[in-house]
Every structure is written in structure tokens, then in C-alpha cells.
């Protein structure tokens with residue numbers, strides 16, 4: 001994967017980010033496909049979204065990707081795909097390896113007992129909506145579900161002993177003590193094996209470990225005395241390199257702890273005020289398969305506006321983007337996929353099992369990223385319906401089990417009848433005062449009263465001692481639309497609304513510890529008729545930059561106010 005650092009020195013890794021053979025099969029049942037008789041009549045870039053290219057724009061169906069790989073020998077190899085949308089089936093040669101459900105997360109397909117030499121990797125990719133096969137992507141969501149091998153791909157030669165994962169936790173910031181968990185696999189029990197760990201090229205572990213099983217876990221605690229901590233203001237990073245036998249893995253870490261204390265979120269025991277945006281991974285020419293150049297540009301604009309916070313809405317963020325946030329000191333709310341789910345999904349075991357597997361992958365792929373300070377689930381789902389509470393208990397409980405080091409939350413748009421708020425560490429409210437009608441006022445002038453009502457209600461529930469994030473608020477603005485009336489859909493109206501929101505939210509109150517404006521950039525919405533009729537151009541136009549990242553009037557308003565609040569970087 002195109003990371004900001006080389007993940008392996010010893011392990012042979014071949015990136016598969018190139019143009020693959022491609023064929024669009026259309027409305028075909030994947031179970032009816034004979035891989036040997038597939039015709040690849042076209043070509044497609046990986047990473048990328050086939051339906052973000054002119055020839056396949058708007059098309060939904062089964063597609064086939066193929067590329068040639070070399071298997072070094074007959075030891076295990078691992079194909080790693082960092083995001084395929086939004087269902088796929090992976091083959092090596094004609095051998096089916098696995099299916100995968102849902103985009104936005106990294107997964108592996110292991111190749112074992114396969115003869116050395118050249119062979120084909122074939123991936124059947126489906127961007128159709130099919131609840132039985134893939135309950136995570138649903139047509140009514142307010143974003144376009146692009147299809148393809150949207151994030152990077154690579155193949156690893158694992159050899160006879162390999163590191164499966166590294167997990168690093170900051171245990172104590174005063175002594176810079178971190179715990180290191182190494183999960184390994186092997187063809188057979190390796191026996192006595194060299195374990196060497198360096199941090200910033202300084203040896204911190206060097207020993208022989210007796211690995212008596214073909215898979216297992218090694219745990220060590222190391223003190224990195226004097227190492228600089230990670231914080232939004234000073235995002236210091238350190239390079240950890242682990243060698244186990246003839247394999248190795250590198251991970252870049254930030255020594256930091258995040259916790260909630262009363263109404264504040266603390267990073268290294270210091271309150272942090274989160275100012276930023278909800279951000280979709282979307283672009284007209286790349287779909288949700290964004291090139292690094294765009295990721296860099298997005299971080300530049302976020303920093304330019306004085307942001308120290310991004311809510312990855314509404315799915316796990318690309319690890320390449322998280323790498324850049326690690327370096328820029330941008331805190332991230334990383335969120336499992338979800339959008340206004342009701343009881344029919346939240347009481348369906350099929351849906352919940354897909355969510356749990358998706359959450360496993362989200363945590364595994366981003367656990368070591370210091371920029372991720374908060375996990376989220378189930379955006380604007382029915383947390384006000386008692387039938388749905390067990391789903392919140394299951395998913396939030398699973399998140400806490402996977403990661404006890406980060407607070408958890410969900411964005412709620414029914415604060416006055418929510419029945420799950422006791423389950424989260426941080427209360428997050430979506431409020432569209434001044435835009436929609438709902439529990440909030442249609443006139444933005446009444447926004448402060450709306451907020452005070454929510455805060456009073458939280459207090460009455462006994463939830464007033466938790467941090468409160470305004471996780472969505474905003475207004476649509478058609479790019480370039482300047483209107484004498486300054487009415488809704490004009491850039492002037494959006495600028496006025498955000499000015500009022502930011503001023504009333506932060507200038508004279510401490511109660512709200514974070515704001516993620518909806519949204520950073522315009523993005524294509526769902527093609528469903530019920531959705532698109534409320535979305536001029538077929539886009540969600542609430543970005544402060546348009547889909548090509550061209551600033552609207554509101555950009556400078558947010559920049560002026562955020563920089564005034566933070567005193568600049």
C-alpha cells in the first residue's frame with residue numbers, strides 16, 4: 001500500500017497498483033461465473049472506481065478484474081486489498097479464495113499450497129445493491145456507492161513464519177511506556193526464533209523467543225524514554241520496526257493517550273477542542289478511490305481552514321489519509337459504515353454480523369494511527385427505538401472489546417427521545433437548525449436556544465457529564481450560486497449560517513467540545529429517485545468546497561473563525 005513509510009524491508013511485497021485487465025459483465029449472478037471463460041475486453045486502474053470512468057458511469061453490475069502475479073515459491077502468499085466496493089469474490093488462477101462484504105476496509109486473501117510461478121489474480125467486483133450478499137451498502141444512503149478496487153492492492157510472500165499484526169498501545173505518557181503485541185503465523189511451530197525491535201533505529205528488544213505453536217501472540221512492554229509525544233499541536237511520530245525470524249513489519253506510532261473527563265476530551269491529559277468537518281471520500285473523476293495527490297490537497301485545505309478534526313463520514317477512512325492526519329495533527333472520528341438504519345436492519349442478525357466483521361476490519365486497519373481518537377457507528381440510526389438498543393449494545397460493546405483505549409460515540413438526530421445515549425462516552429448530535437425543519441428551528445437565529453434545549457435535556461437524562469460534539473450542522477450551497485435574496489442554496493446563506501453556528505457555539509460557551517461541519521466537499525448522492533429529487537445536480541451540496549475542491553464563500557468564513565478560535569497553527 002502507498003503508505004508514508006515502508007512497511008517491510010525483509011518481506012517481499014509487490015504492489016498491484018497498476019492498470020488491470022477489466023470486463024463489465026453486467027447483470028450476472030456471481031455464482032454463475034466460470035473464471036476460466038471470462039473475457040477481459042477493457043482495462044481499469046487500481047486503485048480506482050470503474051463507475052467513476054466515463055464508459056461505466058452510472059452502471060451497476062458485476063465486473064471482473066485480472067492481473068498477473070508471481071508466486072515466489074510454494075510457501076504461503078497473502079493478497080491484501082484495502083477496499084473493494086462493495087462486494088467481491090477473489091480467485092487465484094481458477095481457485096476461489098474468498099468473498100468479502102463491504103467497502104472501505106482492508107482484508108486479506110491467503111494463497112496456500114499453490115505452485116510457484118506466474119498466475120492470475122481475478123477479482124469479481126459487484127456494485128449492485130443486494131441486501132443478502134452485502135447489507136452494508138444500501139441505496140437510500142445519501143452518498144453515491146461507487147464500485148471497484150477502490151483502494152490499493154498488493155501481494156506479500158509470507159514464507160514459513162510471518163507477522164500477522166502489530167498492535168501498539170501507549171500505556172504511560174510520563175515514561176513513554178508502550179505495550180507491543182505481535183500476532184504471528186507459521187507453516188509449523190518455528191521453535192527458537194530471533195525477535196528484534198527497534199524504535200527510531202534504537203534497539204529496544206533483542207532476544208530469542210521459543211515459538212511452540214504455528215500461530216500465537218508475543219507481548220512486550222517497552223519504555224521509549226524521552227520520546228516526544230503526539231498531540232494535535234505537536235504530532236510527533238516514531239518508527240517501530242519488528243523483526244521476527246526472517247520476517248518483519250514496520251509501524252509508525254504516536255505516543256499519546258485519549259480519554260474523556262467530564263465534558264472534555266483529553267489528549268495527553270490536555271482538553272482538546274475539535275474544530276473541523278465531516279468528510280466524504282469522493283470525487284467526480286475518482287469516485288471513492290482517491291489518489292494521494294487529492295488526499296494531500298484535502299489535508300492542505302483542512303489545515304488552511306484551521307481544522308484539527310475530521311469526522312470520517314460515514315465509513316472507515318483510507319489509511320493513507322490517516323497517515324497524513326497523523327502527520328498534520330488532525331484528530332479523526334473513524335466511523336463504521338451506516339446511515340439512518342431502522343429496526344428492520346438493527347434487529348436483523350445478518351446485518352449485525354456484517355457490521356461486526358466490518359468493525360473488526362476498521363479497528364485492525366487503523367488501531368495504531370494516533371490521529372484516530374474516537375470510534376463511531378450507525379450514523380443517525382434509530383437510537384430512539386427501544387427495539388434497536390440491543391444492536392447499539394452489541395456494536396458498541398464489540399468496539400470497546402476490540403479497543404479499550406478510545407472513546408466511542410454515534411451521531412444522533414433524535415436527542416429528545418434517544419434511549420441509547422448512556423452507552424457512549426461522547427454524546428454527538430446532528431442539528432440542522434436553519435436548514436431543515438425538525439426538532440430544531442428553521443431560523444438559524446434560534447440555534448442557540450435549540451442547543452440550550454438539547455443541553456438541558458442531556459442534563460435531565462444524567463448525560464450532562466459527557467463531552468458533547470455537534471457532529472453535523474450545515475447548509476446547501478450550489479457552487480457559484482450568488483443570490484440577491486441570499487436564500488437557501490445560495491453561497492451567501494451557507495456562509496451566514498456557518499458564521500452564526502460557529503460564533504454561537506464557541507465564542508461564548510465551553511459546553512460543546514467539538515464541531516464537525518456538514519460537510520467538507522460536495523459529493524454525488526444516491527441515484528434513488530426519492531433521494532435525488534432533494535439533491536440539486538444529484539449532489540449533496542453542503543460542502544464548503546465543491547466536488548473539485550473549489551472554495552465557496554463559506555470557506556473563508558470558517559477559516560477566519562477557526563483560526564480566531566485556535567490562534568492558528
Ligand code: ADA
Nearest residue numbers: 142379380430472518540542
Ligand atoms: C444527515 C446525514 C448526512 C447527510 C445530511 C444532509 O445528517 O448524516 O450524511 O445526509 O443529513 O445533507 O442532509
